[in-house]
Amino acid sequence: MAEILSSIVSVAFHGAAYGMILYVISVGLSVTMGLMGFTNLAHGVFAMAGGYILSSAMTGFGYPFPLALVIAFLLVAAGSIFLERLLYARLYGSGELAQVLFTIGLIFIAVAIARLIYGTQAQPVYLPDYLKGQVQLLGRDFPTYRVFLIVFSAVMIAALWFGVERTRWGAMVRAAVDNRAMAQSIGINTKRLFTLTFALGSGLAGLGGALGAEIISVQPTYPFEQLVYFLIVVAVGGLGSLRGPFVAALLIGVTDTACKYWVPQFGAFFIYVATIAILLWRPGGLFGRRA
Amino acid sequence: MSTVLETRALCKTFGALTVAANIDFRLEAGARHALIGPNGAGKTTFVNMLTGWLPASSRRVLLEGGDVTSLSQSARVKRGLGRTFQINTLFRDLSVLDNVARGVAERRGIAGRMWRPASSYGEIRDESLDLLATLGLADDARQRVVDLPYGKQRLVEIAIALGLKPKVLLLDEPAAGVPSVDAERILQVLGTLPADIAILIIEHDMDLVFRFAQRITVLVQGEVLMEGTPSEIAADRRVHQVYLGEQRHA
């Protein structure tokens, strides 16, 4: 009995860590898709880039972990601004097919660049010493890094939710998600809003990719393999919402961990079936607005 | 006079917002009926509920006595309900002929056929061309809709609906955004429509309304304010108030 309880706690814990990371990566996608109506399949590229930048910053330049994280966030955000202004912005009215194709093209380019620079193997994960090992909580041993992940993600998520609920920027985002034309007509500079929000969402993805390198390994095929999960989080959670994807990410994190632990021969099968079932029951996502 | 279209206590709410409240409405065969009201009164919403585009929150829509409240748009069309849209909803890159032919083919039940080429169905093409001729569009049959002037596009909108040989025709602002010359043309066309079709138009152009309609319903904030003949409506104080505000004696 104690064994089962123990494994449940373990699954819940690791599932939560995975789920939080998934959320940090995917929340940007949810907001930009809800805000800009842009089907950005290349979101995983930003997460992957964050992972690679962290790795290079720490091993190539010898920067300490916290600094490397900040660099990952900033560089990915800056890069995304560049991409958005130059390329994405031209396709805002272009229809879903054009956006899907364009972002697939971006994935191909990013995957090729990653392979050229870093090779095909997964990046090894370098944790700072103070985050290695175990920590004692409530009479059990938990991996320190995972605890850190959960706490750090929770703090960032709280900051994000506060920002969207309480700040002027957040109010503008919510208004524009609700009704873009209306928002424009009351003087909100939607162009700048999009760029800023896109940068923030992509930066968060980079941060999530960097932090989560231990759970989702950083390798060139990352954007292809993980795309399904990010899209599931957003689709099941509901486009444009903040809370929905959080619930969805946690559900996926825990379910995926549970399945891999108890019924590994089924792999991700249940996640996909559950996604299909949920989307058929609620096409707009669990917390979405409309289908 | 038989009732072809009827609503009983039709309601629509979006959360706390009521856009249609207990609308009782009747349309007789051969009617020339207009629905007017200030902006935001819920006229297009009402039409959308009649056609099935928008599901009603409660109560009923009856077509020729049969309850169609739960039927889809296409099912209602098959039963004889046709409509035009306030904003042109046409196949812009296709020819005028192709636009009308789609409707005619659906009505004739051949639209689902997969074997013979579409252009071999001469009867579809002929019927479409005849229809276009009655609207004065025969010369534009091969033109792309997007290349036509707006007034003619509006006529194509009506042509498609006519191709369905509807028993009830709902026209949502047929003359909207159209220069007055073309509006005159549209009014002419409306006058030539078969006498047994029941027609309901939503319009803001009062000139057109008063020349066309035999009966008028006034809708204000989702409720029927009154219904009557054009002269009754024109004389009614409340209608004046709604449209013009409190009347200062001229």
Next chain:
Amino acid sequence: MTHSGGYGADPRIHWLEWLPWLAAIVCFFLVPEYLSLGARILIYILFALSLDLILGYAGIITLGHSAFFGLGAYVAGILGAHVGITDPLLQMAIAALAAAILGIATGAVILRTRGLTLLMLTLAITSVCLEIANKATTITGGADGLSGVVVAPVFGQFRFDLFGKTAFVYCLVMLFIGWWLVRRLIYSPFGATLTGIRENTARMHAVGAPVYWRLVSVYTLSATIAGTAGALLTQTNQFVGLNVLGFEPSGELLVMLILGGVGRLYGAFVGPIVYLIAQDFLAKQWPEYWYFGIGVLLVVIVMFARGGLLGIVDLVVAKVQGKRP
């Protein structure tokens, strides 16, 4: 020249349309050493035709078309390797049937949705198939793939040999039949419905078209054709691996179709031909640069040349003739 069908269109086969077939026959005699690449191209043209039906003509954006392709491939493989059904036409028929069943089952369910939800569902379905193929190793061979697929000679006469002659002709005949059927469909009233749904779904509802059922029908047909293409792939290689399922083959097919031009019937020919030949020569030499190039090409096409290669041809022809495109 686009083949959009409709009630004013001329459905007769233009002489230019016989060129691809002529070219194929010429290739059979002139370049026998490239026949296996040729068979691969023919298979992907068939696959691309199936995608063009739903994407280019009906306007359904899907990332999951590989599910039908992969299912057809695996069914044919399993029949040949485990079940002992070796007649190629029978294998193909059963594979096509399986794909049709999956098509109608998934189509009926997901075509009630649109946009991201639809896209997501198509991706989820092909991912489920990939996961099943990956895990059910006793049946599918898992990550190692299914080898030892036995394919009997066609009509008892023509063996699938290493030279690929039989495979090429077999695929060519199947493609011809597929092309002919798709072309008929496009010019039929049903085809006109599809372009109507793509151009303005609201209007199609308003003329009484049973939009949902039309979409389910074309989706099922498309799935059947894709499944047939998958079966052909297994039969020509006597092998099937995991690379027929999941996001990557769907993405790659999309690239091929966009490259050729969507919604114009022959884009499905031009795209795979150019892509696969280029891939054969370039990807072997510089695989990383190949992916990079494809990505750049895709971005460039979306930005500047939405109609793909055939769209560019149209522009050039129009310029030459002095007409407005």
